[in-house]
Amino acid sequence: xxxxxxxxxxxxxxxxxxxxxxxxxxxxxxxxxxxxxxxxxxxxxxxxxxxxxxxxxxxxxxxxxxxxxxxxxxxxxxxxxxxxxxxxxxxxxxxxxxxxxxxxxxxxxxxxxxxxxxxxxxxxxxxxxxxxxxxxxxxxxxxxxxxxxxxxxxxxxxxxxxxxxxxxxxxxxxxxxxxxxxxxxxxxxxxxxxxxxxxxxxxxxxxxxxxxxxxxxxxxxxxxxxxxxxxxxxxxxxxxxxxxxxxxxxxxxxxxxxxxxxxxxxxxxxxxxxxxxxxxxxxxxxxxxxxxxxxxxxxxxxxxxxxxxxxxxxxxxxxxxxxxxxxx
Amino acid sequence: xxxxxxxxxxxxxxxxxxxxxxxxxxxxxxxxxxxxxxxxxxxxxxxxxxxxxxxxxxxxxxxxxxxxxxxxxxxxxxxxxxxxxxxxxxxxxxxxxxxxxxxxxxxxxxxxxxxxxxxxxxxxxxxxxxxxxxxxxxxxxxxxxxxxxxxxxxxxxxxxxxxxxxxxxxxxxxxxxxxxxxxxxxxxxxxxxxxxxxxxxxxxxxxxxxxxxxxxxxxxxxxxxxxxxxxxxxxxxxxxxxxxxxxxxxxxxxxxxxxxxxxxxxxxxxx
Numbered sequence: 001x002x003x004x005x006x007x008x009x010x011x012x013x014x015x016x017x018x019x020x021x022x023x024x025x026x027x028x029x030x031x032x033x034x035x036x037x038x039x040x041x042x043x044x045x046x047x048x049x050x051x052x053x054x055x056x057x058x059x060x061x062x063x064x065x066x067x068x069x070x071x072x073x074x075x076x077x078x079x080x081x082x083x084x085x086x087x088x089x090x091x092x093x094x095x096x097x098x099x100x101x102x103x104x105x106x107x108x109x110x111x112x113x114x115x116x117x118x119x120x121x122x123x124x125x126x127x128x129x130x131x132x133x134x135x136x137x138x139x140x141x142x143x144x145x146x147x148x149x150x151x152x153x154x155x156x157x158x159x160x161x162x163x164x165x166x167x168x169x170x171x172x173x174x175x176x177x178x179x180x181x182x183x184x185x186x187x188x189x190x191x192x193x194x195x196x197x198x199x200x201x202x203x204x205x206x207x208x209x210x211x212x213x214x215x216x217x218x219x220x221x222x223x224x225x226x227x228x229x230x231x232x233x234x235x236x237x238x239x240x241x242x243x244x245x246x247x248x249x250x251x252x253x254x255x256x257x258x259x260x261x262x263x264x265x266x267x268x269x270x271x272x273x274x275x276x277x278x279x280x281x282x283x284x285x286x287x288x289x290x291x292x293x294x295x296x297x298x299x300x301x302x303x304x305x306x307x308x309x310x311x312x313x314x315x316x317x318x319x320x321x322x323x324x325x326x327x328x
Numbered sequence: 329x330x331x332x333x334x335x336x337x338x339x340x341x342x343x344x345x346x347x348x349x350x351x352x353x354x355x356x357x358x359x360x361x362x363x364x365x366x367x368x369x370x371x372x373x374x375x376x377x378x379x380x381x382x383x384x385x386x387x388x389x390x391x392x393x394x395x396x397x398x399x400x401x402x403x404x405x406x407x408x409x410x411x412x413x414x415x416x417x418x419x420x421x422x423x424x425x426x427x428x429x430x431x432x433x434x435x436x437x438x439x440x441x442x443x444x445x446x447x448x449x450x451x452x453x454x455x456x457x458x459x460x461x462x463x464x465x466x467x468x469x470x471x472x473x474x475x476x477x478x479x480x481x482x483x484x485x486x487x488x489x490x491x492x493x494x495x496x497x498x499x500x501x502x503x504x505x506x507x508x509x510x511x512x513x514x515x516x517x518x519x520x521x522x523x524x525x526x527x528x529x530x531x532x533x534x535x536x537x538x539x540x541x542x543x544x545x546x547x548x549x550x551x552x553x554x555x556x557x558x559x560x561x562x563x564x565x566x567x568x569x570x571x572x573x574x575x576x577x578x579x580x581x582x583x584x585x586x587x588x589x590x591x592x593x594x595x596x597x598x599x
Contacts, residue, residue, distance in 0.1 A: 054439050055439065056435060056438055056439060076441045079439055079440060079441040080441045082439070083439075084435075084436070084439040086432045086435050086436065087432070088430075088431050088432025088435065089431050089432050089433070090432045090433055090435075090436040091433060092427075092428055092431065092433040093427075093431070094364045095360070095363065095364055095433075096363075096367070099360070099363050100360075100433075103356060103359065103360035103363075104436070104440070106352075106356040106359070106360075107353075107356055107437060107440040107441075107442050108440060108441065109349070109352070109441070148432070151436055152436075
């Protein structure tokens with residue numbers, strides 16, 4: 001569905017004095033039917049990549065085929081087959097919701113009658129029927145988002161790009177938007193390409209996570225693969241007696257997939273914690289506990305810790321994904 | 329059951345000739361743009377307030393200073409007001425575009441397969457349709473006050489304004505696109521450009537009264553020539569040389585506007 005090769009985009013600012021390489025030689029292949037989350041800190045090149053793949057911005061170099069069309073050579077073919085829900089509100093403030101949907105249908109070559117029919121289908125589908133004759137200024141954030149998604153779906157695209165679809169929404173609206181996205185996908189088998197900075201969304205919803213940083217892909221796989229390969233599980237043991245710490249570390253070293261971290265006592269608690277990196281916390285926990293018992297270590301608390309995608313990013317770059325970078 | 333049919337893809341689009349799809353795109357954009365005005369026609373009246381005030385409170389003064397010579401002050405002033413409306417209308421067109429650029433509506437249309445030039449023309453045509461309604465109203469109101477109607481001249485004059493308006497509108501769009509995302513450039517330039525263009529065109533008062541340097545500056549202002557051509561046409565003349573100059577000026581503005589406007593749209597907007 002998407003094949004990008006060495007896709008690059010450089011912006012020149014301040015009359016050519018300053019060159020910003022937003023995207024540097026990005027390669028990407030996306031199979032039809034995938035739900036892919038495109039993840040990265042602010043300024044990583046997510047939006048720029050999305051704008052190139054959606055033909056809004058020509059690449060400085062490199063090429064990409066999207067939904068069978070070349071983004072530079074045949075942008076119209078790409079535009080006919082893809083949908084794009086941007087971060088901003090797609091419906092204009094002074095236009096009624098239904099009018100915008102009809103206009104959008106006509107923009108894709110539908111007759112007026114067909115565009116009206118399709119608008120009504122989508123109004124029902126996204127539960128917007130009662131809001132059809134209102135202007136977006138009178139809608140809530142979640143309702144506007146649904147209008148945006150409806151506008152992106154008018155021509156039933158094979159591939160839908162969503163830029164931060166749930167940003168700025170309250171938890172209830174976020175859940176609602178996700179429900180629609182997932183239902184849509186189930187019904188139509190559409191390929192979904194979305195950016196998000198909610199890590200848990202990428203984690204739970206996406207089948208494939210692509211992490212970008214400084215204009216390049218730095219990781220690509222399922223959330224579980226990335227976590228297992230790049231961050232890994234961990235077992236945290238709270239010891240009853242500080243004097244057991246040395247023995248506990250000896251046992252931990254036998255299980256650890258990486259050097260164990262006998263971290264000093266966290267402030268405020270009296271007892272030390274032993275952190276053991278393991279390939280699979282769930283299966284290692286009983287064995288570790290049995291071994292500790294055998295060595296006479298009294299364990300007060302035991303916890304298997306799964307890594308987050310933020311841990312993956314941290315492992316790759318030494319920075320946290322949630323740190324804001326003041327670029328762009 | 330309806331939910332199921334909704335997931336079916338829309339009917340395939342029949343292949344059309346480039347010209348047919350171009351005019352369809354123009355119509356789509358035009359219809360979308362004009363719908364809010366049709367739904368709320370009162371807004372149109374508000375934008376007309378200024379020219380109407382000029383017509384009633386300023387126009388009568390011109391008779392006193394003897395402007396317009398033999399044609400009567402209305403024959404001179406009404407075309408001027410229409411040119412003024414054409415200056416302000418497209419400025420608003422750019423403003424509307426800027427708002428949609430800063431929001432997401434423009435981007436949404438730019439990812440659609442619609443022709444870029446058609447998008448510009450559709451938008452300016454909407455401004456022209458509004459102008460047309462306003463022009464008819466103004467002419468109708470001026471007739472009882474002594475404005476003499478030359479239907480053919482009026483038609484030709486409106487056509488001239490249409491060409492000029494499309495060009496100005498495109499330039500205004502170009503400016504709006506260059507101004508994104510802050511928009512400051514747009515506000516600055518429109519404030520700095522539109523007023524001098526109007527003052528230096530003799531729209532409100534004849535330039536003949538001004539000093540030589542002012543008249544010279546007015547001569548390089550395309551709006552002057554368009555206003556002169558309009559005045560000739562509004563007295564029923566089709567042979568006055570000012571008409572050719574006016575037509576040339578309008579065509580030049582349209583050519584420059586459309587060329588650069590479309591180029592800017594192709595290059596990518598915003599960020």
